[in-house]
Every structure is written in C-alpha cells, then in structure tokens.
Amino acid sequence: MKRLTQRALTLATAASLLALTAGGAVAQDKRTIAVSIPAATHGWTGGVVYHAEQAEKEIEAAFPNIDVIVKTSPSATAQVSALEDLSAGQTLDALVILPFTSEELTGPVEQVKSNGTYIAVVDRGLTDPTIQDLYVAGDNIAVGANTAKWMAEKLGGEGKVVVLRGIPTVIDDERIQGFTDVMKDTNIEILDIQYANWNQDEAFSLMQDYLAKYPHIDAVWANDDDMLLGVLEAVKQSGRTEIKYALGGNGMKDVIEMVKAGDPVTPISTPYPPSMIKSAIYMTAAQFSGQAPMRGNFKLDAPLITPENADQFYFPDSPF
C-alpha cells in the first residue's frame, strides 16, 4: 500500500514537471494576461466585469498570441486566493488587478511580481506603489470639483445645496473633498452632508428627510448616479419645484440617457467609468504585443458629460 502511494506520488510529480516545462515552452510565443477584479455586487463593479469581459474578447480577437483570463472575486480574501490559484497554475506575463482593498492585496501582488510578472493596478492603489508597473485610475477629486464648479456657475455663486455621500471610503472622501473645496470659495451654503451608502433606497429616504428638514433647497449633489435615481424619485413625490439641479456622478447609463435627452434638472454627469479596466487591459496588451512602453501612471480625467459628448460615455449593453 505504502509503495503504491509512493509510486503514485512520483508519477504525479513527474507529470506536473512535464506540464511545467511544456507550459514554459508555450509561454515563449503565447502571452497570458490575468485580470483579477471584484465580482459584480453593485452597479459599478457590474460595469467593471462587463468591460473586462468585453476587453477579453476584443484583445483575443485582435492579438491571437495573447490569452486574457478574467477572474472575479467576491471579497478581499477571495481575491488573494484567486491570485494564488492564477499564479500557481501557469506563468503569468501580466496581471491587471483592481484590488478590493489596498492593504490586504499589497503583499500577495508583490508575491506575483517576484516571478517577473508585469503588474497593472487599477482604481485603488497599493500601499507600496513601487510594485506596480502601470497605474490606471480615475480622478475622484475632479469628480467632486468639476461638478461643484458647474453647479456654482449655474447657480450664480449662491444658493443652498444638500449632499449625499456614499460608503465611508477614500473614494467617497476625495469626492466630497473636491466638492467642498470648490464650494468654499463661493457663497453657496452646503446645508447638509449625510451617508446614503451608494444605495438607491437609502438615498430616497435621506432625500425625503432633507426635504422635510429644509424648506428651500436650490440643488442636490448625490456623489453617485445610483443614489441620484433615489433622490429624483423623492423630489418627484414631494412636488417641490424650487430644486433647480440634481446631479450625480459615475456615468450610469440611465443618467447618461437623461443627459442625452437634455433633462433640465440633470443636464450633466461626471464620469468615473468602470471601463477604466478596459484602458488598463488594452495598455497591458500594447506592452506585450507592440512593445509600446506602458509603464507609469495614467490618471483619467473627469470631464463633464454633456448632451454633446454623451455618446462617448454611453454603453447601452453594459449593466451600468
């Protein structure tokens, strides 16, 4: 019995060795790009998954020598395991990762890098920026600041606004900071800023409460389009007409449709596009396929989405 297991073990080792060398040989001409992203648990991550899968199809069709593997993970720990699984099974030429959290993923990504893998980090940076070869992210401060500038200009520099913020995270803090910093230099009074956790239902309730609390509101900023939909429903129900503008952010397709239709209350949005994962995958592919140098930081701007340019930001098939 013992001898049998031993023999089986040797066989297995031999087989895996063989597989390893074979894998190595293939890797010479075939490049593997692994993409590790959060699972679709809400609108924005749903968009990330959609665009990653889109990019996978397009890249594989355009460059037959590149193999893209997309893995989604529901939590930070699951993402760490996914990284281990990905790098255990094959040699990765590149890893494109949207980390769940910066702290927990830094070590595991460093581990992957030690095998010579090219690392592209998207959206949330790692705590040690020297690990990444490429960093692609949106500009959350600009999301807040650009919205604030537009709003301040349209309100003529004075008025009363209420703000709904998301889940306590760096992303949320930066947006709020960008917004409040711009508003400080105007005569616009921010009446209230409360959390609604990027949730439509909570935004609906919070807006109802704002409407009960403040007899006069000139404009509302929900720092995410999901929340904006809840806000609009609450305003509609209240029948209040003094609210001139209700703005969101992120570029959700329902809101882009409103922008395209020239909605008087929501005439603009600001992008923080989930499609930034696609930018990162394309740039990584360029690094390997055309040897176009793609090392460095790439910060996406947050230009206003207006009826004129809305088509560029509109993805009717995306879930977001």
Added chain:
Amino acid sequence: MTSVTTEIAGAPRRIRWADMGPFIALALVVLIGTLINTNFATGTNIANVVTRSAFIAIIAVGATFVISSGCLDLSVGSMMAFVTGVMILTMNRLEPTMGANAILVGAGFGLIVGALCGLLNGLIVTVGKIEPFIATLGTMGIFRALITWMSDGGSIPIDRALRDPYRPVYFGNVLGIPLPVVVTLAVVLVGAFILYRTKYGRRCMAAGSNADVARFSGVSVARVRTTAFVIQGLCVAIAAICYIPRLGAATPTTGQLWELQVITAVVIGGTLLRGGKGRIWGTVAGALILEVIANLMVLSNMVSEYLVAAVQGVIIILAMLAHRFIK
C-alpha cells in the same frame, strides 16, 4: 406554552404593562422628535416615515411567526430582492400582450414565488433538520447571488409603460392614508388574527416555547415551523409588491441588511428571540421606532454623520433595557 398560561393566570396587570413597552418607547421617541425639531411633526414627514417603515413592518409580521415558533430567517432581505427581480421580469415579459394587467399577474406570481422561497427555507430546516441560522444563511447567499446574476450586477428596471399605472401602489392613498400603510394594516390584522385567535397561532407558540412538550401533546412541530416560513415568504412578497413602484427597479443592493432591521423590530416589539412568545402589534411599533430614529438622526444636527449608526445602536439598547425595567 406552560409559562405563557401561568403568566396569564398569575398576574394579568403586570403583563399588560410589559406589553405596553414598545408603544411607550415609540411614544417617547416621537415626543423627543417633536421637541427637538419642528419639522418632525409635520404631516408630510410623518406620512413619509410611516410609509417607509411599511416594508420592514410587513416582513417583520412574517418574522414574528418564524421567531415565535422557535426559528430564525436571515434570508428575508435577499429573498425580497430576488422576488422583486422575478416580479419585474415577469411583468416586463407580459406587458406587450396584457398591458397594465401584467402588474396583477406579476404580483400574483410574486406571491407564489415568495411562498415557494419560504417553503424551501422551511423544508431545509424541518425535513433537513438544519439549524435555521445556518439554513437561512445559506439561502440568503443563494437569493442574493440569483438577483446579482439576473441583473448582471446592474439593475432590473420595470417597463416604462408600467411605471405610471403601478406608481399609486406606493405613492397613492385611500382617504388620505398612504396605500402601503393600508396594506401593512391589513397584513397586521390578518397576522394578529392568525397568531392570537387560531389553533395554528397557539401551536406556533407551543412549538417555540418547548418543541418536545409540543410534540408530546400532538403538535407537528415540523409542519408548524414550515408553515411559519411560508407565511414569512408571503409577507416578503407582499412587501415586494409595494416596494417595486417606489424606485421601479431591483438591484443587487435591494433589501441589503433588512434581515437585521426586521429581527431588531421584532425583538424591540417584545417577541422573544428564543421563541414561544409573539407580539404582532409590538413588532409594528418596533419597525416604526427604527424608522423614526433614522429620520431624527437626519433632521437633527446634533449628531455627526460619522456617529449616526452608533447613536442608533445606543437607542435600541436603551429601549430594550427600559423594556426590561418596566417588567
């Protein structure tokens, strides 16, 4: 069961006081609200708050059955999202052929789906003999994953043609009373009747207070508990019917963490978490207390936005302590 009967025979006066606990707490919260903010007691605000609490209240009526029969259902929030998703998809599919009637058929289908979801939970617990906490934790994940899958992580919006005919179900009113409140009242009345006036209600308490004793006295504990889960599923579906017209969409975050609010409402209302004692009207008071506290947190400027959840937690614990002392 024994404890309930002896208590009733022993000291009816004191029990009545203890039963008043949740209502006193509600009155207190409302009083404080009126004192600290002038906007609180306005008609629109009260109407908003009461209407908003309808979902939790309706689901919590079902949870009162499940909990008093000695079980627990953690899946209600996810189930609510799932049923909402299924209903919207059904209505959208039927709209081209049936027009606005699709809402009625969709709602009916939602009730069936809700009941089946409840039945599934019930059978896993009773036939599978798995702890309700674990069983419903499992189905909680399943329902949540299904709605995420159905929506690709995005949202499932209802057909535009159905939005207007469906809208009154949340925003409309009967003689000035918002429709969701009317629905809640109906659910509560039926629930109270079943729990207090029928044989099934007494069996529910018996199964929850001591399952073995109940079994020996000829009560089929398994059947009682399975039925409680089905009632829970129906309540979830009723809540879903009122919920859809509010925002007109189901998303993967719909109903998130509602199970905790529901359980809190039930327990604040005086139902024992370990079973054997159910208080339907108390449950409604519990749901209202939660919503009023949340409303006050926004209306008053006293609490930093970062500490809102902490203050809510303190108030809930204080309410429970007060309850204990009144006893």
